Amino acid sequence: MESSPEELAGLKYPFYVRKLDKRSRWGHKTDEIEERKRSVCKAIFDPAKTLFSLYQIHSDEDLKRVTIALNASRERLNDQVDYVAFKASEINFADINIIEESPGETDCVAANNLHVDVEGANGLRFLALCSAAIDANREAFRITRSNAKRMAEEMRNYGCLVFAEGTSCKCQQSSFGDMK
Numbered sequence: 001m002e003s004s005p006e007e008l009a010g011l012k013y014p015f016y017v018r019k020l021d022k023r024s025r026w027g028h029k030t031d032e033i034e035e036r037k038r039s040v041c042k043a044i045f046d047p048a049k050t051l052f053s054l055y056q057i058h059s060d061e062d063l064k065r066v067t068i069a070l071n072a073s074r075e076r077l078n079d080q081v082d083y084v085a086f087k088a089s090e091i092n093f094a095d096i097n098i099i100e101e102s103p104g105e106t107d108c109v110a111a112n113n114l115h116v117d118v119e120g121a122n123g124l125r126f127l128a129l130c131s132a133a134i135d136a137n138r139e140a141f142r143i144t145r146s147n148a149k150r151m152a153e154e155m156r157n158y159g160c161l162v163f164a165e166g167t168s169c170k171c172q173q174s175s176f177g178d179m180k
């Protein structure tokens, strides 16, 4: 049996995800912890910026939409995708604002609705966020190539607009009852 996304993320839904360029950006358990926090923070929250993209994930379906929409925008539909998950309470505690009215820019309407920006006054806010997650033994998690391939097939069947032949982003209509 494959692990569920919640098992992989080490958190129960709902949570927020930030996509990692590489899983190694999140460092490793054996790294010296304070050094790890600093290097992780620098790697995933560019110190020159204060505004970053996250996606809110309420279900496996949400994670599928976001993963395929992100892959489609890179024209690599079946590529593996690495994420780290944060709880809303960790983001709030770090004094980082969640800006919900900031739709994503993918071709999938459903994925765009899950996009938020987060804004912190300075890098220390993001260091606090990364520290909280690392202190909670959070690890990065991966959507494998075979999983991404299966997800892409399902999204294609929904008629998602990330596909050239997509007609309607029907993915927006399924199991979206809990969304605003």
Ligand SMILES: [Zn+2]
Residues within 6 Å of the ligand: 107, 108, 109, 110, 111, 159, 160, 161, 162, 169, 170, 171, 172
């Ligand atoms: Zn779609």
